[in-house]
Structure formats: C-alpha cells, structure tokens
Amino acid sequence: MDKRYKQSRYNFFFDAEDGTHLAFNAMSGGLAIIEDGNRDEVQRILADPNSYRSDTEEKKRLWDSLLKGGFLIEKERDELAVLKMRNRVGRFNTDSFGLIIMPTLQCNFRCVYCYESFPNISMKPEIEEGIVRWVRERTRFVKTFHVSWFGGEPLLRFDVIKRLGSEFKKIAEDRGCQYGMSITTNGYLLDEEKIKQLVPLDLQRVQVTLDGPPEVHDRRRPLANGRGTFNQILENLVALDRLAPQVHITLRVNFDKTNLMYVPQLLHILPQGLRDRAGIYFRHVFSYHRNWSDMKCEKLANPSQNIAELQKKSIMSDFRHDPADSIGPMAAYCYADYWNRFVVGPEGNLYKCTVAIEPGDRVGYITPHGKAHTTPLLEKWASVDPFEDEECRNCKWLPVCMGGCSRPRVYGEAKVCFIEQGAAKEQLNNIYWQFKKEAQKLAALSVAL
Structure with missing residues (x-):
C-alpha cells in the first residue's frame, strides 16, 4: 500500500525583508527559500499531498524537498509523540x-x-x-x-x-x-x-x-x-x-x-x-x-x-x-x-541552575569522599513536563522551546513564555541574511580564485 502524507503542524511561511519567500519547519529545523514561481505549487502540495501528481521533474523536486525538510510527513506520524520521545531520550540520556x-x-x-x-x-x-x-x-x-x-x-x-x-x-x-x-x-x-x-x-x-x-x-x-x-x-x-x-x-x-x-x-x-x-x-x-x-x-x-x-x-x-x-x-x-548535568558550588553543593544557588535550591551535595547525596528537589526538576501544559502542547513553536525555563514550574511560579512569534520570525530572517551573506563571500572568493 502506498504511503499517505500530510502537512507538518509545525510549518511557518513568511517573507524576508527583501521579499524572499521563506519556509521554516520547527520540528526539523529546515529553513527553505521558495522561488516566486513555485509558491502556489508548494501550497497545492501541502494542501492535498495525497491527490497531488508529481508528473514533471520540477514537481518531483519540490515534493522531495518538502519531504526532506520535514514540511511534508507521513500521515501516520504523531509529531507530538515524536517530540515527547525526543524530550525524554535527550533529557535522561x-x-x-x-x-x-x-x-x-x-x-x-x-x-x-x-x-x-x-x-x-x-x-x-x-x-x-x-x-x-x-x-x-x-x-x-x-x-x-x-x-x-x-x-x-x-x-x-x-x-x-x-x-x-x-x-x-x-x-x-x-x-x-x-x-x-x-x-x-x-x-x-x-x-x-x-x-x-x-x-x-x-x-x-x-x-x-x-x-x-x-x-x-x-x-x-x-x-x-x-x-x-x-x-x-x-x-x-x-x-x-x-x-x-x-x-x-x-x-x-x-x-x-x-x-x-x-x-x-x-x-x-x-x-x-x-x-x-x-x-x-x-x-x-x-x-x-x-x-x-x-x-x-x-x-x-x-x-x-x-x-x-x-x-x-x-x-x-x-x-x-x-x-x-x-x-x-x-x-x-x-x-x-538534563538529568546528567549539575551546577557544583564552592562548598560541594549541587544545583540545577546558576541563578538558583540559595540554600533552598540545593538538589544534593558531594562529600569529601566522593559520594553524592541528593534531595527531593532533584526529583521535582526531573519531573517537569511541558507536555502537561495545554498551551505549550498546542503551540507551533514547541519544538524550538520545549516549554521554556523549568525553574518557574519547579517552584510553582507563573510560567514565562520565551517565544514571541513576531520576534522569532525576525530571528529566522536574520539566519537567512547570514546564509545569504556567507554565500556572497563564497561567490566573491570563487571569483578571486
């Protein structure tokens, strides 16, 4: 049976300052330039990928590029489950x-x-x-x-x-x-x-x-x-x-x-x-x-x-x-x-964060004999789960934020959202400009050579 496909829920489309059409997938990190003549074709593919016919070399190239960049994914793939797995495997590695x-x-x-x-x-x-x-x-x-x-x-x-x-x-x-x-x-x-x-x-x-x-x-x-x-x-x-x-x-x-x-x-x-x-x-x-x-x-x-x-x-x-x-x-x-990363204070106390080093922030301590003893606070840090937060779970920026700073959640304080969508797109625009500038340098170098 042929594979079925769908558009990723983490796709973003916006224009750079020079009018270049950009696409970003937060799940894969793919940043793509969409040529003017292909913009409508890309939208047609993503709108109904299973009815789309790649009957020319150019259409096949577009399809393959969207698949490679993570903009197009298999229909059965649960992206939220993939994020959870990425989070668990990474944090507790x-x-x-x-x-x-x-x-x-x-x-x-x-x-x-x-x-x-x-x-x-x-x-x-x-x-x-x-x-x-x-x-x-x-x-x-x-x-x-x-x-x-x-x-x-x-x-x-x-x-x-x-x-x-x-x-x-x-x-x-x-x-x-x-x-x-x-x-x-x-x-x-x-x-x-x-x-x-x-x-x-x-x-x-x-x-x-x-x-x-x-x-x-x-x-x-x-x-x-x-x-x-x-x-x-x-x-x-x-x-x-x-x-x-x-x-x-x-x-x-x-x-x-x-x-x-x-x-x-x-x-x-x-x-x-x-x-x-x-x-x-x-x-x-x-x-x-x-x-x-x-x-x-x-x-x-x-x-x-x-x-x-x-x-x-x-x-x-x-x-x-x-x-x-x-x-x-x-x-x-x-x-x-991350489970296997610690802040070590000058007295041998263990912490999780460099801005949380008061006595009540201690998650453990190291003895002169090289033994580490932990406190219940370490378990609180380890059990923080951004996927329990409905706002985070439904946010398209979750793959690049993963719930933000855990400190407020550990201490029962108000969550701080570090992603502002307009500013995030501006930062992506800046990454595009850096790539463009580096490409210009390489082009100038190749001419010089």
Missing part, C-alpha cells in the same frame, strides 16, 4: 555528563544588575578531592564529559581551575571519553599567561560580556573599586584571538533601556579579527531575585524584538550568529533540564 563548576562566589566586578551577593566562599582542597572522586566514578560509562567554569568570577581561583582541569583531563583519557572545557568570565583577568595555561587543558570556548562602548560598559560593569574594565577586557580578547585560534569566542551583550541605543557602537569599534571569528548574542536584563526598583536598569517593552534587531545589526557588522541565539529543534530548553 546518560552517555554525556556535564558540570558547571563555581570555584568561588567572589567577584572582582560590581555590575549594576548582578543578582549575586558575593559571599566570601571559595572551594577548599577537601571539596576538590571529593569532586575528583565523584567525577571518576560518574564517568565510568559516559562517552562525553564537559566542564564549564562559572562564578562569581572563576579566574579568581585560577589555581582550582588548573588543578581540577588537569585531573578531569586525565580521567577522560583513562575512560576513553571525549572531553572539553569552557569558561564564562568577565574577561578582566584572562591575560596571556592564563590563556597559555588554559589551552592545554582542552579549553574549547570562552564567553565574555561587553555591554557597549568603553564609557557605557564601564558604568555598567566596573571593578569593585569603581574603575573601568573595557580596555583590559578588549586587550585580553585580542590576545585570546592571537594565541588560541581554535578556541571559540562568544561575546554576550546585556542590555536594558539605558544602554540599548549604544550597543551598535560596540559592534563597530571591535577589531575586525574578533568580528570575523566571534559569535555574539544579546540578552535583556530581567529580574529573578531583585525588585526592579533596586536595580540601576530600566525594563524594555519588547525585548525579543530588540534582540532580533541587534542580531541583524551584528550580522551586517560581520559577526557570526551565535548558537545561543539560534532557533531550531531541541530536546530540552536548558542544561538544567
């Missing part, structure tokens, strides 16, 4: 193991919007030893192991990073598993000497935040003594670009109403070398723990639209679209949703 380690909660910056309180807590040798023992046991059967350093400012305890980083690399080599590490740092202490010592520890990625041109950034992200930080950070980034070309650089820009207008200036003053290889993404400042009246920031009416506009400007300034801002299918929204 034990082939990979990931840690975000906070060697200290201290920081040398005093950013105006920071949610941390900077207690004088740093990792002690017995906690380091407990983590090493726990990791040695936990990685016995994994295929990949990744460590990300976070804080506070992790480079304040560079000694811990070196010691544990060396141990983790040895463990991964003994286990025969793939290993790498990354670091989220304010960048001020990331000098040439530290870069040279981090690279042999399998450093793969560095994320640094810049909030605007020097005078704007320095107001928002000063040292604890009030001095500016922009120039030193930029000097260190240039050194990283020169000394470690294999390390991926991600620039993050935090914005609110007070600095939004200055962000484009930042894009233009950064060296071309950084623009050519760094990914950049944008996040609006919002409050998890503090009242807005306590923060020296101002809320925005439509931050998702602002992000899309900044993405477009960054692409036009030769930056790459960073994966952090990509739209595509995922198994879960965040690292916190």
Whole structure:
C-alpha cells in the first residue's frame, strides 16, 4: 500500500525583508527559500499531498524537498509523540555528563544588575578531592564529559581551575571519553599567561560580556573599586584571538533601556579579527531575585524584538550568529533540564541552575569522599513536563522551546513564555541574511580564485 502524507503542524511561511519567500519547519529545523514561481505549487502540495501528481521533474523536486525538510510527513506520524520521545531520550540520556563548576562566589566586578551577593566562599582542597572522586566514578560509562567554569568570577581561583582541569583531563583519557572545557568570565583577568595555561587543558570556548562602548560598559560593569574594565577586557580578547585560534569566542551583550541605543557602537569599534571569528548574542536584563526598583536598569517593552534587531545589526557588522541565539529543534530548553548535568558550588553543593544557588535550591551535595547525596528537589526538576501544559502542547513553536525555563514550574511560579512569534520570525530572517551573506563571500572568493 502506498504511503499517505500530510502537512507538518509545525510549518511557518513568511517573507524576508527583501521579499524572499521563506519556509521554516520547527520540528526539523529546515529553513527553505521558495522561488516566486513555485509558491502556489508548494501550497497545492501541502494542501492535498495525497491527490497531488508529481508528473514533471520540477514537481518531483519540490515534493522531495518538502519531504526532506520535514514540511511534508507521513500521515501516520504523531509529531507530538515524536517530540515527547525526543524530550525524554535527550533529557535522561546518560552517555554525556556535564558540570558547571563555581570555584568561588567572589567577584572582582560590581555590575549594576548582578543578582549575586558575593559571599566570601571559595572551594577548599577537601571539596576538590571529593569532586575528583565523584567525577571518576560518574564517568565510568559516559562517552562525553564537559566542564564549564562559572562564578562569581572563576579566574579568581585560577589555581582550582588548573588543578581540577588537569585531573578531569586525565580521567577522560583513562575512560576513553571525549572531553572539553569552557569558561564564562568577565574577561578582566584572562591575560596571556592564563590563556597559555588554559589551552592545554582542552579549553574549547570562552564567553565574555561587553555591554557597549568603553564609557557605557564601564558604568555598567566596573571593578569593585569603581574603575573601568573595557580596555583590559578588549586587550585580553585580542590576545585570546592571537594565541588560541581554535578556541571559540562568544561575546554576550546585556542590555536594558539605558544602554540599548549604544550597543551598535560596540559592534563597530571591535577589531575586525574578533568580528570575523566571534559569535555574539544579546540578552535583556530581567529580574529573578531583585525588585526592579533596586536595580540601576530600566525594563524594555519588547525585548525579543530588540534582540532580533541587534542580531541583524551584528550580522551586517560581520559577526557570526551565535548558537545561543539560534532557533531550531531541541530536546530540552536548558542544561538544567538534563538529568546528567549539575551546577557544583564552592562548598560541594549541587544545583540545577546558576541563578538558583540559595540554600533552598540545593538538589544534593558531594562529600569529601566522593559520594553524592541528593534531595527531593532533584526529583521535582526531573519531573517537569511541558507536555502537561495545554498551551505549550498546542503551540507551533514547541519544538524550538520545549516549554521554556523549568525553574518557574519547579517552584510553582507563573510560567514565562520565551517565544514571541513576531520576534522569532525576525530571528529566522536574520539566519537567512547570514546564509545569504556567507554565500556572497563564497561567490566573491570563487571569483578571486
């Protein structure tokens, strides 16, 4: 019996700024350009695929392309069931193991919007030893192991990073598993000497935040003594670009109403070398723990639209679209949703989220002997299910959101929807523009060759 087909429930059709007809399937991540002459034909196929006759080579090509991109699927396929399977298999897969380690909660910056309180807590040798023992046991059967350093400012305890980083690399080599590490740092202490010592520890990625041109950034992200930080950070980034070309650089820009207008200036003053290889993404400042009246920031009416506009400007300034801002299918929204990923605090406490590290957020702890004990809160994180939410279940953006941040659901707070349809389409438009720009570069290169 011949197969029967239907249109995917997760298809989107819209026009790019230049009038190009685009199609996006949230389930597969397929982004397609539909030529003017084929637009009506595509709609005819999707409207009644089982009566459509592919009696020419062009019609057959269109049919095959829609099938390959996931716009057309087998009639018996239950896409919601596929999403559930993707979610379960991804979240509870034990082939990979990931840690975000906070060697200290201290920081040398005093950013105006920071949610941390900077207690004088740093990792002690017995906690380091407990983590090493726990990791040695936990990685016995994994295929990949990744460590990300976070804080506070992790480079304040560079000694811990070196010691544990060396141990983790040895463990991964003994286990025969793939290993790498990354670091989220304010960048001020990331000098040439530290870069040279981090690279042999399998450093793969560095994320640094810049909030605007020097005078704007320095107001928002000063040292604890009030001095500016922009120039030193930029000097260190240039050194990283020169000394470690294999390390991926991600620039993050935090914005609110007070600095939004200055962000484009930042894009233009950064060296071309950084623009050519760094990914950049944008996040609006919002409050998890503090009242807005306590923060020296101002809320925005439509931050998702602002992000899309900044993405477009960054692409036009030769930056790459960073994966952090990509739209595509995922198994879960965040690292916190995955069973085998944890945040490790400086006292050996285990958490699921870097913005939930208060005593009541603990999901477990590691003893100096390398044993991990868990709390009932871990079960709450593991049992979060976006498919129980009718609004999420019926949303066409579910494959690229998977219910959004789990934290509100864990703590019984109001759900936060991170997808705004207009802004999401703008971001897809930006991905199209990046592909178009890269194609133009390749065409120019082929002519030059």
